[in-house]
Amino acid sequence: MKSLLTINLFLALILIGSCKKDHDSIKNPTDIDGNVYKTVTIGNQVWMAENLKVTRYRNGDVIPNVISNAQWINLTTGALCDYGNVEANSTVYGKLYNWYAVHDNRNIAPEGWHVATDGDWMTLFGYLGGGSVAGAKLKETGTVHWNIPNKGATNESGFTALGGGMRTYGATGNFEQLKAIGAWWSTAEYGALNTWNYQMFSTEIYTVIPINVKTEGFSVRCVKD
Numbered sequence: 001m002k003s004l005l006t007i008n009l010f011l012a013l014i015l016i017g018s019c020k021k022d023h024d025s026i027k028n029p030t031d032i033d034g035n036v037y038k039t040v041t042i043g044n045q046v047w048m049a050e051n052l053k054v055t056r057y058r059n060g061d062v063i064p065n066v067i068s069n070a071q072w073i074n075l076t077t078g079a080l081c082d083y084g085n086v087e088a089n090s091t092v093y094g095k096l097y098n099w100y101a102v103h104d105n106r107n108i109a110p111e112g113w114h115v116a117t118d119g120d121w122m123t124l125f126g127y128l129g130g131g132s133v134a135g136a137k138l139k140e141t142g143t144v145h146w147n148i149p150n151k152g153a154t155n156e157s158g159f160t161a162l163g164g165g166m167r168t169y170g171a172t173g174n175f176e177q178l179k180a181i182g183a184w185w186s187t188a189e190y191g192a193l194n195t196w197n198y199q200m201f202s203t204e205i206y207t208v209i210p211i212n213v214k215t216e217g218f219s220v221r222c223v224k225d
Helices: 002-027 087-093 099-103 118-127 131-138
Strands: 039-042 045-048 113-115 181-190 194-201 211-213 222-224
Touching: 045 118, 099 181, 113 181, 118 131, 118 181, 131 194
Parallel strands: none
Antiparallel strands: 039 045, 045 222, 113 222, 181 194, 194 211
């Protein structure tokens, strides 16, 4: 009888350990580079609580790191960069990607996750009371990663949005607005050259949903499938 109880206890521990691993794999997505991301549940959604920083697609193909401004603004394929071409910025703010990387069928999201869609963002804003106030509830508090005054920021959602800035398309491909603006892609297109994105500001409590060209460089957040 004692041996049977010991075996049953051993099997139970294995099962508990297995369940914990499954839970951890859901709550802490790991990209192909081995980066492990914090997550937060907001309403019925599970979001990454950090910006994506992966450098490869799921199949192992490298996403080109494009330093040259002239090359960046003429791309029609996926690319990434560090803000200001300073790798240390990506440790904090994540990488900036053009939309072609976001839309590539090789997929930049970890297994079991996807780049936030237009519907994902709208569901998030709706749960937080609408876009007119959602920015305040999504932004990290303080002025370490946002400029003064970081208006209204409470981060009560746990989303921890950072002011990661952007890389413009224009005629320059310059880096702009670090700590002043956070900008994130969705997968939704608007015609052949443009797409929707989602922005928050150090000076405002709201979010905006502008249309920008696909060669901009923005941050990426992922949602659990």
